[in-house]
Amino acid sequence: MEQTLQAKLESVAENLRKNSMEAYIAEDKAEAKEIVESLLRDGMSVATGGSVTLSECGITELLTSGRYNFVDRSKGKTSDDVRRLYGEQYSTDTYLCSSNAVTEDGVLYNVDGNSNRVSMIAFGPSSVIMVVGYNKIVKDLSEAILRVKTIAAPKNTVRLGIDTYCSKCGECVSISQGKGSEMSAGCESDSRICCSYLISGKQRHKGRIKVVLVGEELGY
Secondary structure, three states, X not given: OXXXXXXXXXXXXXXXXXXXXXXXXXXXXXXXXXXXXXXXXXXXXXXXXXXXXXXXXXXXXXXXXXXXXXXXXXXXXXXXXXXXXXXXXXXOOEEEEOOOEEEOOOOEEEEEOOOHHHHHHHHOOOEEEEEEEHHHEEOOXXXXXXXXXXXXXXXXHHHHOOOOHHHHHOOOXXXXXXXXXXXXXXXXXXXXXXXXXXXXXXXXXXXXXXXXXXXXXXXX
């Protein structure tokens, strides 16, 4: 790993630890998967949010290998089924996801449409593992907000086939309205994926959130 990047990851990791989160540094996707595997045990119950990062690292494949009791929300055939599976995810041993952004001073920023992921991070399973590529590290919360509006949300709406302003124009409508720095400013679409906002700073439950910082670009 390039020395400057290594130093940056180490600095962010140290600040995450100051905020009572565990932090690990992986050189690449393969090492990130190894770290995650070391944090799990066979037979434990696990769940995930929708995450390109986990798929890119082979972690989704690991979780569905049969070694773990994977609560798969995609198995829901009706809205009631999906809601029931979301409820089951809260009682799993470990929840895995990525983060929309991580600030240099060790704060996590996440945005959701259905709010299931942010609620899991805030108050769900007793262990939360996040895998985060270095491309998601930002200077501060202002940059985190902008990152979601210009990168994460537009790319995810395209990936999910959701018809919103950002899926067509590549950025949130709030940018053209001069409200890009306002966290909750956005379009009026019923399909909007930016509805709930979670800032995870100092943690009361030390070590509950574990962040694996990866020296590769991953996800959106």
